[in-house]
Amino acid sequence: xxxxxxxxxxxxxxxxxxxxxxxxxxxxxxxxxxxxxxxxxxxxxxxxxxxxxxxxxxxxxxxxxxxxxxxxxxxxxxxxxxxxxxxxxxxxxxxxxxxxxxxxxxxxxxxxxxxxxxxxxxxxxxxxxxxxxxxxxxxxxxxxxxxxxxxxxxxxxxxxxxxxxxxxxxxxxxxxxxxxxxxxxxxxxxxxxxxxxxxxxxxxxxxxxxxxxxxxxxxxxxxxxxxxxxxxxxxxxxxx
Amino acid sequence: xxxxxxxxxxxxxxxxxxxxxxxxxxxxxxxxxxxxxxxxxxxxxxxxxxxxxxxxxxxxxxxxxxxxxxxxxxxxxxxxxxxxxxxxxxxxxxxxxxxxxxxxxxxxxxxxxxxxxxxxxxxxxxxxxxxxxxxxxxxxxxxxxxxxxxxxxxxxxxxxxxxxxxxxxxxxxxxxxxxxxxxxxxxxxxxxxxxxxxxxxxxxxxxxxxxxxxxxxxxxxxxxxxxxxxxxxxxxxxxx
Numbered sequence: 476x477x478x479x480x481x482x483x484x485x486x487x488x489x490x491x492x493x494x495x496x497x498x499x500x501x502x503x504x505x506x507x508x509x510x511x512x513x514x515x516x517x518x519x520x521x522x523x524x525x526x527x528x529x530x531x532x533x534x535x536x537x538x539x540x541x542x543x544x545x546x547x548x549x550x551x552x553x554x555x556x557x558x559x560x561x562x563x564x565x566x567x568x569x570x571x572x573x574x575x576x577x578x579x580x581x582x583x584x585x586x587x588x589x590x591x592x593x594x595x596x597x598x599x600x601x602x603x604x605x606x607x608x609x610x611x612x613x614x615x616x617x618x619x620x621x622x623x624x625x626x627x628x629x630x631x632x633x634x635x636x637x638x639x640x641x642x643x644x645x646x647x648x649x650x651x652x653x654x655x656x657x658x659x660x661x662x663x664x665x666x667x668x669x670x671x672x673x674x675x676x677x678x679x680x681x682x683x684x685x686x687x688x689x690x691x692x693x694x695x696x697x698x699x700x701x702x703x704x705x706x707x708x709x710x711x712x713x714x715x
Numbered sequence: 716x717x718x719x720x721x722x723x724x725x726x727x728x729x730x731x732x733x734x735x736x737x738x739x740x741x742x743x744x745x746x747x748x749x750x751x752x753x754x755x756x757x758x759x760x761x762x763x764x765x766x767x768x769x770x771x772x773x774x775x776x777x778x779x780x781x782x783x784x785x786x787x788x789x790x791x792x793x794x795x796x797x798x799x800x801x802x803x804x805x806x807x808x809x810x811x812x813x814x815x816x817x818x819x820x821x822x823x824x825x826x827x828x829x830x831x832x833x834x835x836x837x838x839x840x841x842x843x844x845x846x847x848x849x850x851x852x853x854x855x856x857x858x859x860x861x862x863x864x865x866x867x868x869x870x871x872x873x874x875x876x877x878x879x880x881x882x883x884x885x886x887x888x889x890x891x892x893x894x895x896x897x898x899x900x901x902x903x904x905x906x907x908x909x910x911x912x913x914x915x916x917x918x919x920x921x922x923x924x925x926x927x928x929x930x931x932x933x934x935x936x937x938x939x940x941x942x943x944x945x946x947x948x949x950x951x952x953x954x955x
Contacts, residue, residue, distance in 0.1 A: 485835045530836070562835050595725045595802050596770070600836055 487599035488560040528705030581714035602707030612679035616645040629664030672703035719809040727839035728800040768945030821954035842947030852919035869904030912943035
């Protein structure tokens with residue numbers, strides 16, 4: 476039986492989502508180890524990778540269950556007992572051709588930052604920008620909306636047949652002392668979210684002009700390929 | 716010059732406050748290492764120890780500065796740049812006979828728990844008690860108030876001339892989904908707070924009667940010496 480699971484994890488405990496040959500401290504390795512201890516030899520597939528230090532509140536994975544596992548609630552309980560920094564929120568039966576990555580229609584990221592220095596308890600979960608201009612940030616974000624070739628907004632190293640992605644939403648809200656940026660797209664290239672975030676924050680701090688940002692979005696000139704720090708970033712929702 | 720510093724730390728990163736021969740992952744070791752890198756060879760003294768996993772928002776320490784260090788703001792900045800899970804909130808000049816431990820008049824601990832399972836992001840900072848009776852908890856806490864011989868509420872292993880301590884306040888409040896218990900005393904024995912907390916929560920879950928708790932407080936009968944989990948506990952204030 477193929478199952479779809481929604482998971483949340485504390486990215487600060489891992490070197491990223493994807494399995495690596497150099498470290499076992501990856502989300503994939505930890506989950507597969509927990510599955511194997513329950514006699515489930517299936518590997519897992521996620522909706523996409525997250526960088527080291529990037530969190531997830533709604534990452535989606537799929538894997539195949541052997542016949543003898545029928546009680547999905549019990550499976551969830553067992554996995555959550557074995558895992559500490561990863562939590563299974565839901566496990567549901569899916570169609571046999573469901574694919575966490577290829578079936579995904581929309582991906583949503585949330586970025587949380589503060590203008591006061593985060594405390595030692597918040598620093599792995601909230602980023603820090605002492606000052607920025609709200610109006611400029613909103614304008615910068617709006618430039619990303621639409622279908623663009625994001626060739627100037629990604630790290631190389633992943634194979635993809637096109638660098639065109641469509642951003643459906645890019646907005647900013649303030650909730651008490653937390654400042655939050657949302658990005659919703661059909662997909663993101665490697666490190667694209669963090670590169671867009673850094674560029675938008677540069678505009679919001681008047682270190683880059685909106686015209687320069689637009690030049691980069693239109694693949695005319697590369698102004699910056701810096702990445703925003705990972706610790707305020709959350710993969711928050713995948714829509715199918 | 717003797718200085719007094721108020722520090723905050725994420726206890727989940729350490730094996731406790733006190734220096735140990737078996738590990739360098741202690742708050743004291745990390746601070747002394749940072750001081751030494753600034754040519755300050757003084758050891759530090761804290762107001763008291765905290766167990767592994769216990770946090771602090773207002774731990775107080777003292778140490779002695781060599782003559783050449785006069786700018787305390789710069790010292791604070793330098794230390795905060797070197798330390799990640801520990802933050803210096805204030806460093807102020809104190810009288811030469813100030814002693815972080817012996818001069819302390821009152822110590823305040825805060826314990827935070829939830830009745831919903833804490834998320835992966837909260838689990839090192841908030842404890843979990845799915846259900847409890849508020850009225851019983853308040854009654855249990857009130858029994859601790861006053862001067863008592865806490866001989867049945869501590870771990871052995873620390874030298875102390877008396878096991879009598881005075882609890883000035885022990886109260887419970889709810890703030891949204893967070894439940895908070897405060898303890899204020901002239902001092903606490905080793906693991907006393909966690910043992911009192913566990914006993915109070917046992918009463919609040921009807922696993923121990925208030926009469927049994929009172930028997931233990933009056934050193935008549937030991938009913939439980941279990942410890943509450945450390946991860947919801949914060950050393951929050953020291954008064955001099």
